[in-house]
Amino acid sequence: MTGRPRPGPGRGWLLRLVIAFAFAQGAVSMARPAVSYRALALGADETAVGVIAGVYALLPLFVAVPLGRRTDHGRCAPLLPLGVLLISGGCALSGLVSSLPAMAAWSGVMGLGHLCFVIGAQSLVARQSAPHEQDRNFGHFTIGASLGQLIGPIAAGALISGQGGALGRTSALALLVSAGVCAVALTSLWRIEHRRTTGTRPRTDSKVPVRTILGARGVPAGILISMAVLSATDILTAYLPVVGEHRSIAPATVGLLLSLRAAATIACRLVMTPLLRLLGRRALLTTSCLLAGLLCAGVALPVSVPILAVILAVLGFCLGVGQPLSMTTVVRAAPDGARSTALALRLTGNRLGQVAAPAAAGLIAGAVGVAAPFVLLGVGLVGAAGLGLRGEGRTGPSPTGSEPADEVGTKTEPAPVGEALSDRSSRRSAPGGCPRDRHADRSPRSGG
Numbered sequence: 001m002t003g004r005p006r007p008g009p010g011r012g013w014l015l016r017l018v019i020a021f022a023f024a025q026g027a028v029s030m031a032r033p034a035v036s037y038r039a040l041a042l043g044a045d046e047t048a049v050g051v052i053a054g055v056y057a058l059l060p061l062f063v064a065v066p067l068g069r070r071t072d073h074g075r076c077a078p079l080l081p082l083g084v085l086l087i088s089g090g091c092a093l094s095g096l097v098s099s100l101p102a103m104a105a106w107s108g109v110m111g112l113g114h115l116c117f118v119i120g121a122q123s124l125v126a127r128q129s130a131p132h133e134q135d136r137n138f139g140h141f142t143i144g145a146s147l148g149q150l151i152g153p154i155a156a157g158a159l160i161s162g163q164g165g166a167l168g169r170t171s172a173l174a175l176l177v178s179a180g181v182c183a184v185a186l187t188s189l190w191r192i193e194h195r196r197t198t199g200t201r202p203r204t205d206s207k208v209p210v211r212t213i214l215g216a217r218g219v220p221a222g223i224l225i226s227m228a229v230l231s232a233t234d235i236l237t238a239y240l241p242v243v244g245e246h247r248s249i250a251p252a253t254v255g256l257l258l259s260l261r262a263a264a265t266i267a268c269r270l271v272m273t274p275l276l277r278l279l280g281r282r283a284l285l286t287t288s289c290l291l292a293g294l295l296c297a298g299v300a301l302p303v304s305v306p307i308l309a310v311i312l313a314v315l316g317f318c319l320g321v322g323q324p325l326s327m328t329t330v331v332r333a334a335p336d337g338a339r340s341t342a343l344a345l346r347l348t349g350n351r352l353g354q355v356a357a358p359a360a361a362g363l364i365a366g367a368v369g370v371a372a373p374f375v376l377l378g379v380g381l382v383g384a385a386g387l388g389l390r391g392e393g394r395t396g397p398s399p400t401g402s403e404p405a406d407e408v409g410t411k412t413e414p415a416p417v418g419e420a421l422s423d424r425s426s427r428r429s430a431p432g433g434c435p436r437d438r439h440a441d442r443s444p445r446s447g448g
Contacts, residue, residue: 013128013192014137017121018144020080020188024087024117025148027182028110029237030156031091032056033258034174035107036241037160037251041167044100046242050361053238055104057351060115064351067116068344069207071123072337077193079120084186086113088179095175115347122347123340124193126331134331138324139272146269146320149262152178153237157255208338213345218333221387222326223346225285227353228384229322232296232377234353235361236261236312239373240299249305260309261316268320275321281329284321289385292318297378322384 036049044052067079090110094103121141129137159174160167214220237258244254268275275284295315299308326346334342361373 014125014140016188016190016192017124018140018147020084020185020192021117021121021141021144022147022151023185023188024084024114024182025145026152026155027087027091027148027178027185028114029149029152029258029262030178030181031094031110031152031175032234032237033153033241033251033255034156034160034171034178035094035103036238037167038095038171038175039100039103040242040245041171042098042100042103047363048100049238049242050363052100052104052107053234054355054357056107056111057353057355059108059112060351061348061355063112064115064119064344064348065210065341067119068123068341068347071119071340071344075193076120076124076127076340077189079116080189080192081186083113083115083117083120084182084189086110086116088182089113091175091182092179095172095179111351115351119340119344119347122327122343126327126339126343128193134328135276135324136273138327139269142320142324142327143266143269145323146262146266149233149237150259150266152181153255153258153262155181155255157250157252160251160255208335208341210341210345213334213338213342216333216335216342219330219342219345222329222333223349225289225322225329225384225387226326226346227349228289228377228380229292229319229326230350231353231357232292232315232381233319235357235373235377236296236299236315239361243299247302253305257305257309257312261312261319264313264316265320268317269324272321272324281325285325286385288318288321289381289387292322293378293381293385295378296381297375299374300372 032053035052039049039052071079087110090106090108090113093106094110097103097106122138125137125141126134155177156174159177160170240258241251241254243249244251249257279287292315295311295318298311299315303311327343330342330346331339357373357377360376364372364376
């Protein structure tokens, strides 16, 4: 044995996936505030905006786990173009219809497409990354989301505020443009899944029960942390335009503020590996969630735009930690052969938060004020910090045979006798149940 095998030639597939994700997420990040502005132009109040934002996540609640099970025993790549087509259709039709129920329905189609793309993409990263590459590759993968979140709101703000303040017409234009932006993602999806990976997937039809997956120590914490972080990001995207309307902040300025938050998230993920080496996963998760909770509550304060920009920049940096590390946490804690299903359960939790959080935010905003939902998010993120203190549940080597959970970045070279055992661990626990190397079957203990 010569060390850990690498699944495929280079990392070109990851670069293309990041590019495709940037266009798909950019379209969604452009469409979400445009939907809010168009709903306001059609006469929606704060509660109705919250309901429409929640419907975006409603359809995915019912299909996430079936899609994850299908991906555990099949290919990941077909979900990517399907997701792109659904996002593009949902964006375009949200801009063409003129009733609030129809907007909510097509917003749900957009959310379904986003779920399809993300399940396929996350499963692809888990399946085609060696164990010691997972933190880095998930971090780079989420840079695509942050790039989209950086550019999308700026483009939406420029289009919506650029033609005399006619919100109904300009927000519809922004939605049509977002549909075209998403379609560009199709150009980066060629040959993105390795034949070697798809050809060696498990041939069993057995399904790991959902209860077993959720009972794996570390999976619930990863799901809840991800839910809290994504809810914060989602409500910032959907409700900062409402805050801007109440504080007389122009839509273009709101778009710049949202993009500033996304830029800080990109900066966080670019330095993720050094931060993990310095602090460890547990301390980094806990600290980032705690600071994010305090800063999210700070958005509720009636501060000036420059101070709000500083708050959102630091908040964006803190929110950049939770998503990639929760992906790795769930993948490492999940049972063999159920990694895509575990990731789908994590996304189900995310979507549940996206249904409940905007709806609750709408009710709170209607009863108390538009700043109150950010206080609620702050409380949720502080609770996520408490979950981060509990760690991943496994203090020894992770199920994927990589570094211990709290010591990412500290690599140790196995002794010659242990190399076969390391290869055996990589073969048995490869995300998605895919063997890493055909020759690993010759390990002396491959039948154990």
